[in-house]
Amino acid sequence: MGNLVLFSELRRRLVEHLDLVSRIAAEGDGASALSMARQEVPRLVAALRVFVDQHQPDENGCCRKCRSGPVWRRVSAPCRMLLDVHLAAQAATATTRERACWQPKRHRA
Structure with missing residues (x-):
């Protein structure tokens, strides 16, 4: 049962983070979107590369x-x-x- 709770919490946090990134990209001002892009794009690209490699x-x-x-x-x-x-x-x-x-x-x- 512990693994299921951990998985659910990790998934929830990831979904919330992705929602925040999407919301800033869609609705944020230019400075916020640029700052977020510089931080998040390399992380998202790295995550996708791991996924594609698997x-x-x-x-x-x-x-x-x-x-x-x-x-x-x-x-x-x-x-x-x-x-x-x-x-x-x-x-x-x-x-x-x-x-x-x-x-x-x-x-x-």
Whole structure:
């Protein structure tokens, strides 16, 4: 039960932080947005790089992170998680306000 509480708290804090970053980007003045961007963009890029590195195909073309169980249940690369991240990044062509409200589909674990 302790791991579930910890996971829930970490997830809640991350979601709140991302909401704050999105809100500052969408509604903040230029100085606030620039200051936030200089701090947050390198952190977000580093986090995405870790994610992309984890979701690489193995020698059989299956996602290393998402593969589990029998061969017939393995997920071929690119997996749904990597596709969702790519789609979210492509949403950058939308306005800042639209990006702040965009939500990807939930990944089933």
